[in-house]
Amino acid sequence: MSRWRTARIASQEHPSTGLVRLRLDVDDWPGHSPGQHVVVRLRAEDGYTAQRSYSIASAPSEPAVEMLVERLPDGEVSGHLHDEARVGDVVEVNGPVGRWFVWDGESPAIAVVGGTGVVPAVSMLRHARDRGTSDALRVVAVARTWEALPYADELLDAGAFVALTRENLDGRVAAPPYPDEVAPLLDALGNDVQAFVCGSTGFVAWATRTLREQGVPESTIRVEQFGVTG
Template structure:
């Protein structure tokens, strides 16, 4: 993905995260000014390092520094893991739906399922403008994830938004649905699920703001 980096962090006294949790990265300038942003964890809990995916935003105080300045061996102030709602415990069936960088916590879930030998528990669909802009595109495609592209054709599927027709074949009663993406994407995807009968109580949503 253009203008993005993967950070692999060695975290002292680390507590293993659950798939779906995030870390806060805080930067402090020489004059004391502080800026912080939250980044979902992409790695599985068994990974000795914490992997964060950072999309470089043109006006991003934190993302610009992490993408352009940070080098191997640098120290960062981090806090985490954080979050208890948007997490997958590795034992229950789930439908994962991600848009853009919202796929990152879903990657952690897929990696965990692979390590546990329970890939049968997860079914996944993701949406992106183009395949080149999709984080972890090769890994997601290799996992058999349904990939929808809105700005270009993908395979036999023309460009277009995620639809109920994409999701209905993936849904089974008893699944918990995890939806992650921008406000607009999360709202649309959640409504698609409700419209074809998924109980609202079975839908967990994580929204990404403009600061990502």
């Protein structure tokens, strides 16, 4: 059962403009499954609190909880984590949260993710690597540009199919994934494929429609979406 825990910032990196990657040492962390998230709560001296949910990028085998935070306009939590927080600072964490958007590490699955929505897929890829079940997972990662794709090198190294929509990549003309690019990935997984979709509202609508057109039953598509900044 999730509850509020004390967490200390163990590392802090800014991989690109507007993004900060944090690793947290969480007291009595019970472990998580790929696809789950945490709620981070900040508390002011006067007792005022603000909180925000963030997907977990780390694999269950990793000791620290890794998350990626996008700086949002007027975002209280994201602004603090970008501009004020430092290694050694303490925050409150509730989690892990979520049982529906979770991959078990074995069942055939495809993750279609966009922008910062790639984070849960990174956790899934790391978990598959640790378990030796990489053949059971396919990831389609979409972003406008290479610079805008979090974990870009790690995704490519892990075998994800990467599509950029506003710049060419290794000879592939800028465009969303075409049906004939997604179909072989699904074929390689066989029947009874579970699908995970994470990204902005518009991206989720496109991804779920594409999967349905490829014959994936809507009942097997699990979705997490966020605002238009994704």
